[in-house]
Amino acid sequence: MLALTRWKIFLVAASLLFGLIFTLPNVLPAGVLPAWAPSQRLNLGLDLQGGSYLLLEVDTAALKKERLTNLTEDIRTKLRAEQIEFTALALVGDTIGVRITDPAQVQAAYTLLNNSLGERLLSGGRDVSVQTAPDQRIQVKFVSQAANAAASDAVTRSIEIIRKRIDALGTKEPIITQQGATRIVVEAPGESDPEKLKAVIGKTAKLTFQMVDNDISPEDVTAGRIPPDDELLANDEGNPPAYIVKRRSVVTGEMLTAASAGHDQNNAPDINFAFNGQGARRFAQVTSENIGKPFAIVLDKRVISAPTIQSAITAGSGQITGRFTEESAHDLALLLKSGALPAPLNVVEQHTVGAELGADAVKAGQISILIGAALIFAFIILAYGLFGGFAAVALVVNGLMIVGAMSVTQATLTLPGIAGLVLTLAVAVDANVLIYERMRDEVRGGRPPMSAADAGFKRALTTIIDANVTTLVAAIIMFQFGSGPVKGFAWTLFIGVITSVFTAVLITQVLIGWWFRTFRPKALPIT
Amino acid sequence: MWPLIKLIPHNTHFKFVSFARLAATLSIIAVIATVVGFFYPGLNLGIDFKGGTVLELNTGAKPVDLAKVRGALNGLSLGDVQVQTFGKPNDAIVRFQTPAGANPGVVVTRVKGAVSQALGEVTYSRTDVIGAQISDELKIKGAGALLAAIGLMLLYIWFRFELQFGLGAVVALFHDVTLSFGLILLLRLEFSLNLVAALLTIIGYSMNDTVVVFDRLRENRRKYKRMPLRDLIDLSVNETLSRTVITGVTALLALSGLAVFGGESLRPLSIVLLFGIVIGTYSSIYVASPIILLWGVKKDDEAATPIAPQPARP
Numbered sequence: 125m126l127a128l129t130r131w132k133i134f135l136v137a138a139s140l141l142f143g144l145i146f147t148l149p150n151v152l153p154a155g156v157l158p159a160w161a162p163s164q165r166l167n168l169g170l171d172l173q174g175g176s177y178l179l180l181e182v183d184t185a186a187l188k189k190e191r192l193t194n195l196t197e198d199i200r201t202k203l204r205a206e207q208i209e210f211t212a213l214a215l216v217g218d219t220i221g222v223r224i225t226d227p228a229q230v231q232a233a234y235t236l237l238n239n240s241l242g243e244r245l246l247s248g249g250r251d252v253s254v255q256t257a258p259d260q261r262i263q264v265k266f267v268s269q270a271a272n273a274a275a276s277d278a279v280t281r282s283i284e285i286i287r288k289r290i291d292a293l294g295t296k297e298p299i300i301t302q303q304g305a306t307r308i309v310v311e312a313p314g315e316s317d318p319e320k321l322k323a324v325i326g327k328t329a330k331l332t333f334q335m336v337d338n339d340i341s342p343e344d345v346t347a348g349r350i351p352p353d354d355e356l357l358a359n360d361e362g363n364p365p366a367y368i369v370k371r372r373s374v375v376t377g378e379m380l381t382a383a384s385a386g387h388d389q390n391n392a393p394d395i396n397f398a399f400n401g402q403g404a405r406r407f408a409q410v411t412s413e414n415i416g417k418p419f420a421i422v423l424d425k426r427v428i429s430a431p432t433i434q435s436a437i438t439a440g441s442g443q444i445t446g447r448f449t450e451e452s453a454h455d456l457a458l459l460l461k462s463g464a465l466p467a468p469l470n471v472v473e474q475h476t477v478g479a480e481l482g483a484d485a486v487k488a489g490q491i492s493i494l495i496g497a498a499l500i501f502a503f504i505i506l507a508y509g510l511f512g513g514f515a516a517v518a519l520v521v522n523g524l525m526i527v528g529a530m531s532v533t534q535a536t537l538t539l540p541g542i543a544g545l546v547l548t549l550a551v552a553v554d555a556n557v558l559i560y561e562r563m564r565d566e567v568r569g570g571r572p573p574m575s576a577a578d579a580g581f582k583r584a585l586t587t588i589i590d591a592n593v594t595t596l597v598a599a600i601i602m603f604q605f606g607s608g609p610v611k612g613f614a615w616t617l618f619i620g621v622i623t624s625v626f627t628a629v630l631i632t633q634v635l636i637g638w639w640f641r642t643f644r645p646k647a648l649p650i651t
Numbered sequence: 652m653w654p655l656i657k658l659i660p661h662n663t664h665f666k667f668v669s670f671a672r673l674a675a676t677l678s679i680i681a682v683i684a685t686v687v688g689f690f691y692p693g694l695n696l697g698i699d700f701k702g703g704t705v706l707e708l709n710t711g712a713k714p715v716d717l718a719k720v721r722g723a724l725n726g727l728s729l730g731d732v733q734v735q736t737f738g739k740p741n742d743a744i745v746r747f748q749t750p751a752g753a754n755p756g757v758v759v760t761r762v763k764g765a766v767s768q769a770l771g772e773v774t775y776s777r778t779d780v781i782g783a784q785i786s787d788e789l790k791i792k793g794a795g796a797l798l799a800a801i802g803l804m805l806l807y808i809w810f811r812f813e814l815q816f817g818l819g820a821v822v823a824l825f826h827d828v829t830l831s832f833g834l835i836l837l838l839r840l841e842f843s844l845n846l847v848a849a850l851l852t853i854i855g856y857s858m859n860d861t862v863v864v865f866d867r868l869r870e871n872r873r874k875y876k877r878m879p880l881r882d883l884i885d886l887s888v889n890e891t892l893s894r895t896v897i898t899g900v901t902a903l904l905a906l907s908g909l910a911v912f913g914g915e916s917l918r919p920l921s922i923v924l925l926f927g928i929v930i931g932t933y934s935s936i937y938v939a940s941p942i943i944l945l946w947g948v949k950k951d952d953e954a955a956t957p958i959a960p961q962p963a964r965p
């Protein structure tokens with residue numbers, strides 16, 4: 125095994141070259157290396173470079189509830205339009221029930237609802253199932269397939285909207301990915317205020333224009349007598365504290381084509397908006413029919429302002445005034461432009477590390493790696509002399525290969541990953557220890573030095589592989605189980621184990637082979 | 652050349668097996684103490700596993716007015732809020748549980764608002780929030796990972812050696828993981844994801860150590876077919892002792908740098924790893940091998956040779 129074959133020397137040279145080329149960008153300032161040379165540096169995790177990690181859960185329960193509420197309103201409108209009398213329209217669990225007053229109309233109501241509710245599915249049929257029940261009742265619910273499709277569609281759309289919003293904030297290189305069925309991960313490196321990020325991401329920003337219902341007196345409200353097609357919404361302007369508005373929206377934020385922050389004639393911040401064709405038509409129609417009446421501009425179920433319609437607005441554009449600051453007007457315009465989230469997003473996990481703390485961690489990590497390496501070098505040379513020196517050389521190449529491999533694969537180096545690196549140093553030395561101890565055994569067994577060294581490598585190899593497979597298995601499981609930082613630990617350990625077996629076995633082999641050839645020693649320096 | 656240091660003289664003849672009974676007694680006592688510790692006082696779970704929020708804040712030049720922070724947070728009905736300084740007087744750490752049903756992301760925003768209002772200029776160097784659902788998932792995943800690691804090790808050893816070896820190794824792993832938990836309990840370390848990673852690494856390391864001893868045992872069994880198992884074990888442990896000690900010392904040296912200079916957040920991880928390396932080495936000698944002795948292994952094609960006397964045939 126100690127013969128210096130050509131392929132061995134080639135492999136050693138190649139690994140050294142690989143390590144050097146891909147490690148260099150990490151130590152040289154950018155721009156020094158020629159353009160064709162690799163320029164990727166170690167990809168530091170958020171815990172080392174500072175930044176925010178947010179795990180968001182799409183609130184599918186709220187989405188479901190909203191869809192059912194809308195469906196209930198649809199049923200009310202459709203039955204009324206056909207003048208079918210009904211009572212007890214209510215949502216129980218996942219099913220909407222309604223009782224048709226006239227038994228003769230049950231069939232007509234069933235046909236009407238069955239043909240007009242919901243949307244067609246790609247797989248055929250409709251996404252809503254309508255059934256008749258005893259006592260002149262009709263029951264309506266979403267088919268389960270449709271509910272799942274709606275949830276997954278909501279996640280996909282949310283990701284798009286979040287991306288638009290974060291891009292508009294100018295955060296550097298955010299990474300937005302889906303996790304599992306209903307979760308979204310946002311990773312924003314750099315010094316950014318996580319609370320601001322959350323405010324921008326998490327706001328549903330559902331804008332609606334709804335007519336104010338002036339027929340309801342304040343006494344009705346205090347007595348809780350609110351008609352089923354009205355709702356009570358808090359007023360952000362404060363006076364009156366709340367408005368009764370029609371549930372049906374006249375126009376919605378989806379019909380906006382533009383939104384930007386501006387100023388009104390008193391130089392107070394406001395928001396300019398423009399509708400698309402459908403929105404402009406509906407807005408024109410409603411404003412011309414309701415001159416002199418107030419309508420409410422509603423954001424996420426809170427009234428921003430409730431202006432009175434002075435004249436028909438046919439241009440398809442307008443301004444929203446309210447209690448805005450420059451910043452809040454700017455933020456709201458941004459949110460309106462990116463569109464409303466299909467469902468609320470909840471932050472279920474958040475990790476933010478300041479850049480300074482991250483830099484401290486990097487510094488502490490570097491110091492501990494250097495000290496660990498220095499201690500190991502000293503110890504291994506004291507224990508094995510020249511051969512220990514060879515092992516130290518292999519360890520240096522191993523370090524270069526790990527850094528190089530992590531840079532080229534852009535695997536994330538996290539804070540626990542630094543611990544993984546330190547541990548890898550020990551694992552690497554272990555392979556050499558196994559080999560050298562084996563050589564000692566062979567020499568004691570009476571073999572001449574060359575043959576003992578050779579047998580040392582040969583016989584230790586199975587043990588080395590057996591012993592390292594166990595660490596690999598542990599690393600793989602950690603990778604499966606862990607979240608970001610722990611994954612970083614696992615990945616560093618994994619790369620480290622592979623490169624360390626390679627360098628510890630091959631590089632020391634070539635060095636010892638060269639030593640035998642050059643010095644023709646009479647004894648091994650480790651006995 | 653200088654004389655090489657020899658931690659272990661070559662050709663030792665320690666009678667490891669004869670101390671196995673004593674070692675087993677000590678191990679069993681330690682394991683029982685750990686199990687008791689699990690119930691009382693119990694693991695000090697970090698937010699990774701019980702949910703909640705940890706904030707680290709800095710008030711620049713002036714020291715943190717802890718009373719003001721507590722006052723500001725009392726109004727938010729958060730239940731038990733811990734506020735304390737750490738390191739310097741202008742650094743403080745705030746911990747609280749998210750009230751049931753509340754949205755953890757929203758609560759932390761409110762808390763930061765209240766603290767900023769009370770203290771004026773505040774920078775947050777760290778914010779960690781874990782929702783209840785996430786911490787529940789992590790608990791299950793963490794336990795699953797530990798069991799999966801041990802299970803896979805059993806399979807690997809079974810495949811490479813024999814079932815008895817695998818069982819010995821697995822008992823050793825349970826021993827190491829349990830005693831590492833014992834250390835975590837004893838030092839009241841906050842049990843976090845990092846520590847699960849440490850435990851998984853200990854499983855890998857302890858296994859590594861065990862495999863080296865087993866490898867030599869297997870080899871010696873072929874070489875000395877007539878030697879009793881007990882002597883074979885002693886011989887194999889003695890032959891690999893020098894390696895065991897040198898590798899162990901190397902790992903301890905490497906990690907001690909991390910424990911001293913690696914900073915607050917890596918300290919628990921490095922302490923548990925340091926302990927794990929010591930205990931992993933001990934268990935390879937005193938747990939894994941004696942278990943094989945207890946069960947007995949087939950000597951090539953002969954029948955199993957357990958040390959317990961066989962019951963007389965009826």
